[in-house]
Every structure is written in structure tokens, then in C-alpha cells.
Amino acid sequence: MALNLRLGPEAEAALRAEAERTGRSQQELLRAAVDQFLGIGDARAPQHEWDHLITSGKVLPPRGVYRKVVPTKTLPPGQHSSDLLDRDDRF
Template identity: 80%
Template sequence: MALNLRLREEAEEALRAEAERSGRSQQELLREAVDRYLDLTPAEGPKHEWDHLITSGKVLPPRGQYRKVIPTKTLPEGQRSIDLLDREDRF
């Protein structure tokens, strides 16, 4: 079925960003969202490896859309995060 859909500006931007991030088409993402909302499971099972964690209750679904994180702290020149983790004084 063909359908015209008018999205709020925020939803349009989020859909476009998710399509770009995931490498999937906007149409594919919308189809999946409708299937999930209507509790229609595809014959091949979950599309993502984490779906079973969400349905089992081990992981909660996201509460909001993805936000780009802007780092507030930086490491000194020449120091790596692995150096902080690989210390003798850790327990």
C-alpha cells in the first residue's frame, strides 16, 4: 500500500538521522516501526541482535532519541583511556 505521511519536523529530522546512521532507508525504518507498533513480527525473527534483550526485559528500550555527546573533558597529550584502565592500583 502506498501512503503519504506528514511527520513533525523533529520526527523527520530524527528519521533522516537514523537512516543515515544505520545505513537503512527511511522507508525500511518506518515499516519496522509500524510492524513493532502493531506487534507484527517478521518470519525471520528480530532484525537486531539486541531485540531479544529488550523483549526479555534485561535491557530497557531507549527513553528518547539519540543525542550526540560532546566531550567535556579531554586527556592530557600522550595519555590514552586504556592507560587509565590498565593500572596496578585498581581492584
């Protein structure tokens, strides 16, 4: 069945990011989401290799949709974050 679907800007960005992150098509992700919502197909099959960690309670599920992080601070050239952690004046 062919279907036109209008998504809000936040859902569109999240879908695009998830498709890019996983290498799956947006269409494939939407089909899997609809199947899972309707309880059809093999709902027990993990969608990602880490799903078993979430279901076992070892890892908490994400609290929100994926957001690309934009750095707000930059270090001077030649300085690394590990340099900041190895300071002698830490408690």
C-alpha cells in the first residue's frame, strides 16, 4: 500500500537522523515502527544489537529522541580533553 505521510519537523529530523545513524532507509524504519505499534510481525525480534541490554535492565532506554550535539566550547590548538583530566590541582 502506498501512503503519503506528513511528519512534524521534530519527527522528520529524528527519522532522518536515525536513518543516517543506522544505515536503514526512512521507509524501512517507518514500516518497522508501524508493525511494532500494531503488534504484527515478530515483535520479539530485536531491532538493534543492543535491545537485549535494554530488556535485561542493564542499559536504560533513551529518554528522548536523538539530537545532534553541537559543541559549545573549543579547546586551544594542541590541547586535548585528556590534558584537562590529568591536572595535579584536582581534589
